[in-house]
Amino acid sequence: MMFEPVPQFIAPGFQIKFATDDWERKAAAALRRQVFCGEQRIFDGDDRDAVDEVAVPLVAVSLLGVASGDVVGTVRIHRDEGERDTWWGSRLAVERSYRKVAGIGAGLIRLAVSSAHGRGCHRFLAHVQSQNALLFQHLHWRSLGECDLHGRPHHRMEADLAHYPPFMTPETGFMSLARLAA
Numbered sequence: 001m002m003f004e005p006v007p008q009f010i011a012p013g014f015q016i017k018f019a020t021d022d023w024e025r026k027a028a029a030a031l032r033r034q035v036f037c038g039e040q041r042i043f044d045g046d047d048r049d050a051v052d053e054v055a056v057p058l059v060a061v062s063l064l065g066v067a068s069g070d071v072v073g074t075v076r077i078h079r080d081e082g083e084r085d086t087w088w089g090s091r092l093a094v095e096r097s098y099r100k101v102a103g104i105g106a107g108l109i110r111l112a113v114s115s116a117h118g119r120g121c122h123r124f125l126a127h128v129q130s131q132n133a134l135l136f137q138h139l140h141w142r143s144l145g146e147c148d149l150h151g152r153p154h155h156r157m158e159a160d161l162a163h164y165p166p167f168m169t170p171e172t173g174f175m176s177l178a179r180l181a182a
């Protein structure tokens, strides 16, 4: 008898959304500590700063059937204090084992920019670690120049808003379906 090969692993889908629940915000903060303090060693112990007082956190939540799973990605956005039609994104992080498998980083960038666009943003900027500049270029961002931040090379980059139409329901966000593993 012949059997069809069974995929080794069927990754779940993900909901990419504003963090609306306390557990989502706490899990996003824990993921940021894991990535920016533990893995990259950019900050010592905690990466929180003054921007967190005003920023909106976004999360990617793994979906297992009908149940919510874990926060596996996060980023935050905030409106510039001086130029009120300018928004910034920062602290983009995806849990290590979910990188380059499900478009989570790209999905978080999409919601970050398009939700800000829906709130009146005319310019969206980020300081992008240089090793990630190509990822952002592929997503219709351009470099405005290089700079050092936290002792690391970065590109100051701007999103092309024409590729990020305003998104008006970021509290629900959208689904991103993971690919089947080979």
Ligand SMILES: CC(C)(COP(=O)(O)OP(=O)(O)OC[C@H]1O[C@@H](n2cnc3c(N)ncnc32)[C@H](O)[C@@H]1OP(=O)(O)O)[C@@H](O)C(=O)NCCC(=O)NCCS
Residues within 6 Å of the ligand: 035, 091, 092, 093, 094, 095, 098, 099, 100, 101, 102, 103, 104, 105, 106, 107, 127, 128, 129, 131, 132, 133, 134, 135
């Ligand atoms: C950078 C990061 C957020 C990307 O997240 P991710 O979920 O792996 O990215 P995605 O899977 O959405 O990537 C989308 C595409 O870009 C590619 N890509 C991912 N990272 C890339 C990089 N650094 N350079 C070039 N391409 C990249 C992916 O392979 C994928 O390509 P495909 O569509 O052809 O398959 C993740 O690697 C991360 O958390 N890194 C550690 C923290 C960090 O560096 N934060 C960013 C600070 S600027």
